Amino acid sequence: xxxxxxxxxxxxxxxxxxxxxxxxxxxxxxxxxxxxxxxxxxxxxxxxxxxxxxxxxxxxxxxxxxxxxxxxxxxxxxxxxxxxxxxxxxxxxxxxxxxxxxxxxxxxxxxxxxxxxxxxxxxxxxxxxxxxxxxxxxxxxxxxxxxxxxxxxxxxxxxxxxxxxxxxxxxxxxxxxxxxxxxxxxxxxxxxxxxxxxxxxxxxxxxxxxxxxxxxxxxxxxxxxxxxxxxxxxxxxxxxxxxxxxxxxxxxxxxxxxxxxxxxxxxxxxxxxxxxxxxxxxx
Amino acid sequence: xxxxxxxxxxxxxxxxxxxxxxxxxxxxxxxxxxxxxxxxxxxxxxxxxxxxxxxxxxxxxxxxxx
Numbered sequence: 001x002x003x004x005x006x007x008x009x010x011x012x013x014x015x016x017x018x019x020x021x022x023x024x025x026x027x028x029x030x031x032x033x034x035x036x037x038x039x040x041x042x043x044x045x046x047x048x049x050x051x052x053x054x055x056x057x058x059x060x061x062x063x064x065x066x067x068x069x070x071x072x073x074x075x076x077x078x079x080x081x082x083x084x085x086x087x088x089x090x091x092x093x094x095x096x097x098x099x100x101x102x103x104x105x106x107x108x109x110x111x112x113x114x115x116x117x118x119x120x121x122x123x124x125x126x127x128x129x130x131x132x133x134x135x136x137x138x139x140x141x142x143x144x145x146x147x148x149x150x151x152x153x154x155x156x157x158x159x160x161x162x163x164x165x166x167x168x169x170x171x172x173x174x175x176x177x178x179x180x181x182x183x184x185x186x187x188x189x190x191x192x193x194x195x196x197x198x199x200x201x202x203x204x205x206x207x208x209x210x211x212x213x214x215x216x217x218x219x220x221x222x223x224x225x226x227x228x229x230x231x232x233x234x235x236x237x238x239x240x241x242x243x244x245x246x247x248x249x250x251x252x253x254x255x256x257x258x259x260x261x262x263x264x265x266x267x268x269x270x271x272x273x274x275x276x277x278x279x280x281x282x283x
Numbered sequence: 284x285x286x287x288x289x290x291x292x293x294x295x296x297x298x299x300x301x302x303x304x305x306x307x308x309x310x311x312x313x314x315x316x317x318x319x320x321x322x323x324x325x326x327x328x329x330x331x332x333x334x335x336x337x338x339x340x341x342x343x344x345x346x347x348x349x
Contacts, residue, residue: 050349084349140349163345170345185322186315190344203347234342245290247340248320 012037018110022064030226036064040110042223043131045069047120047148048138049096051208052162054086056136056216061104061111063220068104069132071116072096083205120144122267125151134219137161138212142189143271149174149182150267153257160218160230162211164203167239169211172230172249173218177258179231184252184259189271207239284335301328303339315342 014022014033025031025039044065046053049072060068076084076091076099084096091099097115104113116128120139129135129151137148137159145161152159152174159174161182174181214235221227234247256263285292288303295303300323304311316323317340323331333339 048348052348080349138348140347142344142346145346145348162348164347165345168345185317185342186344187325191312201347247317247342249317249322250320252322254324 012040018064021108021110025063031224035224035226038223038225039064039220040066043067043069043133044219044223045071045129045132045135046138047071047135047144048140049084049086049100050074050080050138050140051083051164051203051205052138052212052215053100053136054084055209055212056138056219057086057100057104058107059213059216060219061108063216064108064110065220065223066110067112067114067132069114069116069128070097070100071118071120071128072100073117073119083203083208085209120147120151122147122151122269125267126155129155129157132157134222135159136215136219137163138215143269145182146189146270147267150257150264150270152176153181154267158222158229160215160222162215164207164211165201167204167207169207169237169239171211171214171218171235171237172233173222175229175231179229180249180251181255181258183257183264184255185234185249187256192271204239207237210237210239284333286333286335286337286339288339289341295333298333299329300331300333300339303333304328304341307341309341313344315344316340317342 022036025036026033042065044060046057049070057068074096076087076094076096078092080087081089086103087099095117097117101113101115104111125147135152135157137145139145148159153176156176161172161174163170218230221229232249234249236245236247253260284297286295300316311325311328316328319338
């Protein structure tokens with residue numbers, strides 16, 4: 001893995017240009033030079049370089065995160081461009097990880113980008129997650145969301161979960177064994193027979209920016225060790241009303257993953273990743 | 284009786300959480316239900332009776348991201 005370009009002769013010192021670039025961070029008492037160095041040493045993994053991953057990647061790159069990992073097996077499709085702002089019109093047909101890496105490094109050459117042009121599976125998740133400090137969920141299907149939740153639990157990595165559909169979005173932060181996990185609330189993926197595809201349900205593009213940037217904010221707070229993380233709370237956003245709502249959740253002692261008598265003791269692929277996403281009944 | 288559903292006060296019939304889901308035409312498998320900040324096991328939807336003033340949350344799966 002490429003060494004971050006921060007490390008000059010083994011010791012991290014900012015150049016004058018870097019001090020200028022990050023001056024608005026360094027001015028913040030909660031960040032300062034010390035915090036900016038934490039950001040520069042941090043390694044953040046984006047699972048999915050799409051709607052949520054795009055804004056997260058751009059802001060984390062701008063913030064000077066040392067290493068950003070991108071996992072995505074897809075190529076850019078024309079229908080992605082309505083919301084996946086990491087990719088531009090000439091990128092259609094190109095691998096998302098490559099398109100993403102180019103944009104990140106054009107924005108900030110200080111950032112190292114690790115590309116994983118593959119699907120996340122029970123076979124590769126722990127090995128990849130082990131190299132990172134924080135994982136951001138930007139995938140579009142439930143089996144993958146459950147897999148990410150489980151892998152973060154087994155790898156002991158904080159997870160910033162996100163989801164968007166139609167005009168609504170949700171964010172929550174999960175610190176394994178300390179706060180409620182995805183399975184504490186949603187036990188398992190919804191049955192495939194009851195789900196409709198994301199493509200059918202649609203999503204207002206800007207929602208990806210709102211939710212993805214909150215995810216990036218949470219990741220930076222975790223790296224800096226500041227503030228109060230969005231743990232044990234689901235933050236739901238409704239774009240039609242421009243309204244946020246916080247729903248308290250707690251660790252579930254019956255959780256199959258992190259409860260008192262877990263039945264999930266190793267990673268597995270939970271269902272068909274092509275099963276699509278759930279739709280709220282139109283009642 | 285009055286309960287709060289997803290933050291909003293609503294008048295509902297006496298009954299179980301499952302009755303409420305049926306009234307609202309919500310498929311139980313599509314939602315996680317929290318009553319007073321505690322997630323219910325699906326097996327308990329039919330046996331959990333609602334009480335005046337309960338806070339009920341229907342948490343729908345939100346799966347998109349791409």
